[in-house]
Every structure is written in structure tokens, then in C-alpha cells.
Amino acid sequence: MSETFNRIYDAVRRIPYGRVATYGQIAALAGNPRWARVVGYALHVNPDPDSIPCYRVVNKDGRVSPAFAFGGANMQVTLLEREGVEFVDGFVDMEKYLWKPEDQTRLRADHALI
DNA sequence: CTGGTGACCGCTT
């Protein structure tokens, strides 16, 4: 396992329950904004789906991955909806559910979900 | 070792 991938996986694990992040965000958190594509590959070969919530990662437009074939691309949608994430025309409502750094701070302060 | 590919993104025609 490469250090780069470990950092990517750590970033993904940081996404709070009920939130989604973009590949670009994860890439930036992992150290380089240009790794978005690498993030895609890293999740593709996700070594531990149980602890790495790759379904919380969507593309910039809030579209889920077509290649998420763990029982169909619909599975990713199901998992996200289970956490309260709403979809509009098959797209995640990014306005409401995109994870922002401030959110994590606020969630901690409120003793809410983390 | 070289080159091509992929769950992407952003800048450039």
C-alpha cells in the first residue's frame, strides 16, 4: 500500500455521516488537488469497503459513479439515502449535503454526528 | 522499461 493511497483513504474516512465529498476535495485533503483521477483509481481498488465509505464520494456535479457495481449503481444511491442524503434527478443535492470543513467543526461543537 | 488506462477536474479552444 502506497503512502499516497493511504492519505486518500484517510481523507475518505474523514467524511462525516450523511455528507458527501467530491473527488477533487479528497484529492486536496490527501495533499494534491490534481489527484482527483488518482482518487478514482484508489477507490476502484478499495481494499476495505467496510471502513472506507467510498459511496460518500461523488463527482463535482453530484453524480454517483456508474462503475459502482456492488449490486448496481443504485446501491450507492440507496446507501446515501439511508444516511438522509437527498437526490434530485439522480443528482445529489450538493447545496445541502456537500461536506465542507466548517461543517465538521460545527458538528463537533454541537456534539452531533461525526 | 514503455505506454496505455481509469470511480476526475479545471483550464483551454
Place this chain on the structure above:
DNA sequence: AAAGCGGCCACCA
């Protein structure tokens, strides 16, 4: 407005 292209990392032929 739509399409192309380079970038970055790991993996396979």
C-alpha cells in the same frame, strides 16, 4: 456551449 488535453498515481500487458 461543448469538447479536448494535461496532470497525477498505481497497475497490467
